Amino acid sequence: MLNPGSGNTVIKSKLISRRMFLLTAAKAVVMLGLVGRLISLQINQATKYKSLSDKNRFREWKLAPERGVIKDFFNQELASNEPLYQVHLVPENAQNINKLFVRLKVILNIPEKKISYLKRIIKKQKPWEPIIVSDNLNWSEFSKINLFLHELDGVEPVVSVARKYPDNSSAHILGYVSQISAKDLQTKKYLKDLSVPGMTVGKTGLERKLDEEIIGKIGFQRYEVNAFGKRIKEIKINQGQAGKSFKTTLDYEVQKYTNILLEDKAAAVCVMDIYNGDIVSLVSSPTFQPNAFVHGLDKKYWNSLISNEKKPLTNKAMSGLYPPGSTIKTLVALSALENGIVKPSDTFRCKGKIELHGEKFHCWEKKGHGVVNLRKGIQRSCDVYFYEVARKLGVDRLSETAKKFGLGKTVLSDFVEERAGVVPNTKWKKKFIGQNWYIGETLHSGIGQGYFQSTPIQLCLMTAQIANGGFKIKPRIIFDKNDNSLRDYIKFKNKNPDQTLPVDLAVNNFNLQPLFKNQENINLVKDAMFSSSNEPGGTSYRHRMENPKFTFAGKTGSSQIKRFTEAQREAEIKQSDLNYKDRDHALFIAFAPYNDPKYAISVVVEHGGSGGKVAAPIAKKVIKKVLERHDMRQELNYSIGEPV
């Protein structure tokens, strides 16, 4: 059995030692293997594993930047930011997402529809990416969330900033912001890296035009997170960069004032500095609530906007197309003078209508204006006079002048909503309608009807360029302290009509672009406009301003929507008897003060009836307001221009 003999022991010892030696050799090999593995992991692949470890360790959350502010000329904020109380949810931090939603539903009163929408979003994105459960909470709701926070794992109360508009007076020109849509991401390149929950982008107006600069740069928070996704500590924070702020040329006070004047009307007003092209006011009515778009639009409100026949969402000042009506007569007269078609003293007899190739062309004054020269033609807005002038002038020469003065193309750049309108001529008709031009159409064009289409801002530019003596200006809405010296030039010229320009003015005005051949023709038109507004018989005489400080020279216009039938004409149907939709658009253009022009204005009231009755009184009030504020504006203009 068991036999521990001593000789045996020696042999056994030797056997054991031999086998042990083999084992030791094997151990050495295994040890080398382990060292090799360590070298492979910790030296050869260290970089790879370090980055994997960091990927584990750090997680980044993007921060939406603060949008730049838009200010008016006097630094009043037209579009500002307000603190915003939001509730975010990080799905991976929630223990039971369904239970959590049940709790949130009770606390925040979230509709069931929204919850199922949020659940769908959660499925789409990464579990640590936050979703916004509630975008815009009031303070009491927000504090309620904070009170229950300990039992709401994964919920994060967030104080952010959001767009806030002080009122609706500039809604159209400012535009509005709203959540990024899939389409925005596709079409706007600068949004590529800006996709953050809660990010809003400009959809229309200045907000859209300036979007790329005003939106700012995205920030991020880098956190160290543990294996369960819990944030352990903040490693790095980059607040991003708030968007650039912009100062505009608008005057908030005038905007508000004009907005009230236009209440309940479908109308637009544009006021422009005639020398530097600063747009002082640009109002479209009725307006809408831009704030309603920031946090997701209420369907009811949206429907009310869409179904309103006065089209509150349209920026009528830039995208409303209206036949210029009689306001075009200023340009018809100017074009005829410049082309030597008529002399100021040439007369025609107005009998209330003329006939051409069997077609009757009526003057608005059924009885006729009698003998009419250019000044009287504009003063009384005699249609017959302008039929005759237009016939002689021809539509192609008229269109040339009209285009020179800014019709038929957009006035500002980068506004998607701005429309170019139509300045018809023979070529245009051939190209777009495919027919030859009829002489009758020239007559219609001569009184701004027919194919003519213009926007209020174009009419304002046209007026401004007549008012400043016929020089081209570049209208602007973003403030630029580089004033051109047209103002000084005109002032000097007025004071010293016969002297040559001083050198500095001559240099500065090297690139002045006159739109006239003979400036006397411009002055003739301006004088005629003066008589229209300030002499008995003028179409807006009733709304004149006798104080020379405010005296304006203007031109009325009523653009026909529907042709009067002979029967209606016989029955002397009044505009107020027509259906709203069938009434004429009322137009008025003017500049003021007459003896030292500073501003041009255009007013369009859709289906307002007569320009003289409806549009002129509005223009009168706005002009007064603007001129009252002129000194303040000038002061600021000069103080900005000077080095401090």
Next chain:
Amino acid sequence: MLLQRSIHSSSGLKDKIFSIDYVLVFSILVLGIISMFAMYSTDGGEFKYHTNSHILRFFVFFGLFFLVSLVQIRFWHNQSFLIYIVFFILLLSVKYFGLTSSGSQRWLDLYFMNLQPSELMKVGLILFLAKYYHRVSIENMNSLRYLFLPIVALISPVLLVATQPDLGTSILIAAGGIVVAWLAGVRIKFFAYSVLIFIILLPVAISFLKPYQKSRILTFLNPERDPLGAGYQIIQSKIAIGSGGLFGKGFLNGSQSYLDYLPEKHTDFIFTLFSEEFGFFGSLFILLLYALIVSRIVKIGNLTRSTFGKLYCYSFATAFFIYVVVNMMMVLGLLPIVGSPLPIMSYGGSSMMATMFGLGIVMSCKIYKDTPVN
């Protein structure tokens, strides 16, 4: 009394203390201290439960190590069968009174600690077989009759542990036993037959595996198979070690463990944590320390005269080496995660107790190297 007599026989206490292998003692102490720092790091840089209890256990069982080493090797030889039987009974009682945690029944509640008898059995089996083969003559070594008892002594605890279920420990117990048999001189062919039988029985064995065990093996073969499930541990461990680089992330700066990406960081993955914080050079140092311990044990085996002592020391050194290597290969992604602690470094009382007990007997071999065991 028996114990006391054993200590005071032969030479005086002074001589015994002189003949202790201080290199080995020192290595164990250094490793122990390193493990305390590592444990401190797993607790997030604070003295919390794991650190405190690890320090306490280390010193208590370090004391046990000395106590065991001062006892005559003859005593341990004589009581080997008894020790094995006691450990076996403990193992058996786990089956009936054991504590269940995460699906496996491994522990006995001893009120002051939860004892894991399977860890003790690692040493128990080696002791048993060392004594057995000490007494079997070289002629009888390879007769089937003398193979019967070792096979029973090996298979019974291995099966008991495997069905707890604790695949890792059962394999390690078996490995220790096989090493003794092979060192003693059992012919290679028997091992070859066993392997053959094992392979034939493997499909049957696999059918007995729990789903999570199957999943672990599959995951080992392809860790990316399920990166958030079973493959997670291997991937995260490799990331931790790899990201440590040459010099490591620094003490208490191991982000993988600190941020809880690392599973089981006190126990099976303690080396990962250390390697992440101290890098390649730190890991190499630990490896060398273990190599030193193993080589010292082997050296003691060389010195000791009795076959029992030699067999025990060699086998224990090899088993110890296997425990270390299996753990490291596991955390380095070279073996499936089977759950085996790193001796001395890992948190766990039973493992520490078994290791220190085993090392104590080694030291006893050193102190009483010239005394015959019977």
